[in-house]
Amino acid sequence: MKPDELRQARAYLLRVTEPPAAAVAAFVAQLGAIEAAKRVRQGDCPPEVRKATEARRARDFVDQDFARATAAGARLVIPEDDEWPAWPLLTLDLAARRGVTEAVAPLALWVAGEVALGVAADRAVAVVGARASTPYGEHHAAEFAYGLAARKVPVFSGAAYGIDGAAHRGALAADGVTVAVLGCAVDVGYPAGHVALLNRIAERGGAVVSEYPPGTRPARHRFLVRNRLIAALTEGTLVVEAGLRSGARNTAGTAGALGKVVMALPGPVSSAMSAGCHELIRDARATLVSNVDEVLETVGRFGIAEDTSARPKRPTDRLGPEALRTYEALAVRADRTDTEIAAESGLPLRKVRALLPALEIDGFAVRGDTGWRRRRESA
Amino acid sequence: MKPDELRQARAYLLRVTEPPAAAVAAFVAQLGAIEAAKRVRQGDCPPEVRKATEARRARDFVDQDFARATAAGARLVIPEDDEWPAWPLLTLDLAARRGVTEAVAPLALWVAGEVALGVAADRAVAVVGARASTPYGEHHAAEFAYGLAARKVPVFSGAAYGIDGAAHRGALAADGVTVAVLGCAVDVGYPAGHVALLNRIAERGGAVVSEYPPGTRPARHRFLVRNRLIAALTEGTLVVEAGLRSGARNTAGTAGALGKVVMALPGPVSSAMSAGCHELIRDARATLVSNVDEVLETVGRFGIAEDTSARPKRPTDRLGPEALRTYEALAVRADRTDTEIAAESGLPLRKVRALLPALEIDGFAVRGDTGWRRRRESA
Structure with a gap:
């Protein structure tokens, strides 16, 4: 099916803009995507928009982008679609008004997987963590994701090796919805060892999501930019393991800046991979959680956690x-x-x-x- | 040396009162210990004082108490002594004014060990935890106590098996001051397996402390009452391991009620012995600490912790x-x-x-x- 003009305009804007680009987003909000795309193409736009798009504005690869996305089983979801997760993403706009500069909603999202994105992002929880994870972290990432998915809570993560992968696998094991948000295009197959996992996520009721146009290769800054989407699309973020400098802590920081719930799993103090979690908890930037019920209780949306009064009595x-x-x-x-x-x-x-x-x-x-x-x- | 009349009066009051007894403490504060002891002996005292002392007021064992204490290497330290830890114990009076009913300062303390009690209780930290500890907890109890003692911070604990014992041993290993506050008399030798440890504490620059008269056997309520002294005599309490119901959590609760710093060590979420610590942290009743510097930073009195900016850099x-x-x-x-x-x-x-x-x-x-x-x- 030939994409309509609106979808083509947004695909073009994604292609020529490196997110997050607040000026471009504001320009689109002001003129609409079709007119904004036309002006960007012509270079007829305010200096900030021009600056953000000038390097790529000649890259009019819309047809190729749709062809490549379709070949990869992906579609472009745009704000005008019913399935657009408008409510969760609204937190980005609200944060931007509070001065959080990176808080810019995506212009559109490339999505592989049948689940409606808005359904997947309804009361979801992110389970994230270090790539250099330990067996302790991987075990609990899988267990928490399994427990959340078993309670019909969608599990978002970043598809990286280590904690992210364990979280996706745990949710899949419970036949739950899991969503991978990438720092590269949906057709790039990164990380290489997770290509089969990404395919399984998309095929088994979940979704693989990216704001990067087809073919975009991963880069460190893109993971950081991607993290804001993981934070925005979920109610809360659970950091399972993180070193003292870790992308997972960045996601946690963004989640906090967006007013989302931030949670962290404690672990042995001798484990460098729990040090980031402990720091988040110690500094009151994350709430300690030690089981799935506490996650649900902390996120606070899902009704009553199990009775915790079952402690030993004398x-x-x-x-x-x-x-x-x-x-x-x-x-x-x-x-x-x-x-x-x-x-x-x-x-x-x-x-x-x-x-x-x-x-x-x-x-x-x-x-x-x-x-x-x-x-x-x-x- | 024959104890003076004041010391005899306080020894008698300790003998006939089961602490904490707010009425007796108030009576002593009003009349002075000598007159108060005389009136209690005669039964000539207000109803609340009478009620608290009537069962034992005939037990005039002062000479025997001093003889047994001396045999055990202990002395009676009274509020009139220079070494009385008046400043730390003041928190009990302040808490009592805020309505914390159990917050009653001891009438005197039996002390074995040469260190002046006021010196030992100057900027000290309590390291406490479960008897049914794990190797993880024991290792870190010893490590934290060692690190504190090596920085000249006296380490208080309760001499129980498990975490308490590990803490005392860790402090001794650093040739530091460690103080055991007991829920029985200093001459009772409880727990039996820690008699040698208690002797070492008293002989190697520390102290063994109790408000119970010689011969008093341990009882569960006495451990809880004792816990208020551990909390009061220290700047902060570190809970290393605790089950969901644990005396260590009681000490932590008392420390919090006294306005002292409460800290807890995180651990594996799969460990029942870390569950109490995690609950304290999650409920914001304790601050997470993962190393000695964080303890010092949290207690906040000891100057600057080591530079923590030494994290890996790219x-x-x-x-x-x-x-x-x-x-x-x-x-x-x-x-x-x-x-x-x-x-x-x-x-x-x-x-x-x-x-x-x-x-x-x-x-x-x-x-x-x-x-x-x-x-x-x-x-």
Whole structure:
């Protein structure tokens, strides 16, 4: 199907702009994509827009871009589409108004995978982390992603080796929706070892997403720019493992700047790959989470987490402080008189005399021939 | 040496009162210890004081108490002594005024060990945790205590098996001051497996401390009451490992209620013994610490922690965003023209032309016959 003029205009704008480009976005918002594209092509635009597009504005590769995207099973999703994740991306505009300079919504997104992007980005959670991950991090990335996906929470990540890959795989294992947002084009197949994974994500109900035109190769700055999309398209970001300098921490920082929830998994303090997580938590830039229920509770949108009151209880927990002191003053193997128990517990004799029969009834004390003794806690 | 009348009065009051007893403390503050002891002996005291002392007021064992304490190498330290840790314990009075009911200063303290208690309690840190500790927790308890002691920070703990014992041992290994605050008398030798450790603490510049009169056996409520002293006598409490219900968390709660710093060590989320620490951190009742410098920084009294800027750096860290984009647009094995680099980076050609020579000077780019290429990051 031939793309309409609007879609062609946005594809052209993606092709000639290196995101994030606030000036171009504002120009498009002002004139509409078709007119903006026309003016950019002609070089008839404000200095800031010109500066952002002049190096590439002659690259009018729209037909090729659609051909290559189609060959890769991808479509262009534009803000005018129903499936556009307008609500999550609105946080970028709001952050921009607060002065977050990198907070620029994408002009459109190349998407491979059948799921509607707006559905995938509805109440999703990002699970991200270091490429140089440890078995601890990979295990928990997969477990958290599995648990989220099993609860119908879409899992976003960046398809990198290490934590990202483990997160996508965990979500796939639960037959959940998982979305890979790339720092290169959807047809580039990067990282090479994850090509099969990316195909599986797109084929099994998830999506592979990029704002870069077909053929765009990965670059470090693109991963950072991409991170804002992972943060924006989700309710919250969980950093599973991160070194003290790590792209995952950048995603976390962006998520925080966008007003999204930032979470981090603690780990052994001896692990350099948990150091970034610990720093985020220590500096109150992330909330510590240790299980999926805490993720849901922290993100706060998904109803009630499982009852966490299932912690171990002792029988004596139901005793009041004076009853507990009386109980503690009893011996297990010898009878004690009420006077001895009063002295040992430091409680008045009349109080001890009142409490002992109550402890007997509740199965904590046994009356013997020469006094009282403790009944073992097996009660 | 025969104890003076004041010391005898306070020893008697400790003997007949089960702490914490706010009424008795107030009575002593009002009348002085000598007169208060006399009145308690005679039963001539307000109802609340009478109630708190009636079970034991006939136990006039002062001579025996001093004899047993002396035999155990202990002395009675009273508020009238220079070595009394008045300043740290003041937090108990302040907390009591805020309505923290258990916040009652001790009437006196039995102390074994030559260090002046006020010196030991000057800018000290408590390192506490579960008895059912893991090798992870024990290792780090010892490491943190060693590091603190090596920086002349006294380490307080509760002498229990597990984390407490590891903390005391770590401090001893650094020839530092460590103080064990007990939930039984100093002469009881509890826990049995730590008798040698307690002796070493007292002999090697530390102290073993208790508000319980000689012969008092341990009881669960006494550990909880004791915990307020560990919290009060230190600047901050570090919880190394704790289950979801744990006395260490009680110490942390008390420390928080006293306005002291509460810290917790993170660990593997799969470890039940880190669950209590994680809960404290997650609920913002404790600050995450992952090394000794962070403990010192959190407690905030000890001057400057080590420079933490020694994190790994990449050579390209010093490049600005546009220089970095230009650098990323270079290939390693092929020359690119300035026009190609401008297109790849999305930067204006004139900007790229200005940046390339600067990158060359800084060792990031190499000029070739047909354009520019990247110099490997080894620079």
